[in-house]
Amino acid sequence: MGHMRTRGRQSGAALLLALLIMTLVATLAAGMVWLQWRGIEVEAAERARTQAEWLLNASLDWGNLILKSSIRNSYTDDDLGQPWATPLAETKLSSFLSADGNHQDDSGPEAYLSGQITDAQSKYNLFNLVNSDAAGKNTEIQRLQILFSAIGVSPDVAATIAAGLRASYSAQQLQKDQSGQADATNAVVMPIEVADLAWYGVDPKVVKTIEPFVQILPFTGTAPVPINANTAPAEVLMAGCPGMTRAQAEQVILQRRQKPFDDPAKVTANIGMPVATACGGGADNPGPKVLYSVKSQYFEIFGQLRYEQHVIRERSVVYRKDQFSVQVLRRERVPPDPVAAAAPA
DSSP: OHHHHHHHHHHHHHHHHHHHHHHHHHHHHHHHHHHHHHHHHHHHHHHHHHHHHHHHHHHHHHHHHHHHHHHHTTOSSOOTTSGGGSOEEEEEHHHHHGGGSSSOTTOSOSEEEEEEEEEGGGSEEGGGGTSSOHHHHHHHHHHHHHHHHHTTOOTHHHHHHHHHHHHHHHHHHHHHHSTTOOOOSOOOOOOSSGGGGGGGTOOHHHHHHHTTTEEOOOOOSSSOOOEETTTOOHHHHHHHSTTOOHHHHHHHHHHHHHSOOSSTHHHHHTTTOOHHHHSSOSSSOOSOOOOEESOOSEEEEEEEEEETTEEEEEEEEEEEOSSSOEEEEEEEEEOOOHHHHTSOO
16 A cells, blocks of 8 residues: 555646646747747848838938939029929829839838928028138028027027037148147037037927027028028028018018019019118118029928838938939938827827
8 A cells, every 4th residue: 555655646746746847848849939939020120120221211202302403404493393392292102102003002112202392492501600701600590580589589698609609610621621630619519400509508398499490500601691582481481581570471472472583683672672781782871692592402391101000200402403313411320200100190
């Protein structure tokens, strides 16, 4: 009887050990399956993200094509009635491919592209504060102060931005001319976008307020980038002609809606403002001269791609030199719009 009880205990222990081994093997197998599944999901997500980034290049190609075609069509000006100013509504990418007749609209990946081109010269270029001669630098501060006053921002912010930009630019030039020497100006690097103005101590709320009206265009030269009178809002028009009131700026906008301007001189002449006296530059009013144009060379291209669970947005600043050349000056990724991200496929 004792021998049978001993064998029974041994059998129970063996069974318990077998169950423990089976549990351990099952746990290890489940962990290995989970790791394999996770690796596959990560690889698939990375592949989809990479494909989406490549597909997003289509928005830049679309913008470049539209901007080149506007010159080929012999437009004498750039205004909001031209094809480049029409936004591209969200469209399935295969719809573009079906235009050649070799593809079907319902084929291809579930990728949806949208975009918009805006005139960068409809805003005041903050780089004008740097790339001007000694007299012009004071003139450009006056323009920026007028713009800030029109949008409810303290004119003192204009002086802060101007001082910061000039210090950064001087430090940058010093490093180029005397490579290897330490920067003794304690200046920050040159900002690339308007949000970077916070580096100079500008309140982020103020940065958000001025962002729709100012731009930082990375151009070279000493001549200020003009403001396109056919696309600029009233506040920016006032900065382009410091003698202009808000009512007169609104009048300019009404006139260009009926017929866009084809000559910068007509902008003020059509509302009874002689350039030499109203906008400066004459004997009676030796203030800032008019800074208008009717044709633009700098544009912003916004593109958004919705592919599977990914929503990618990108903003590019381009320089349109002629009908054959559109140079990309800057490309940057922007956060996705929560509304667009939540839109159904």
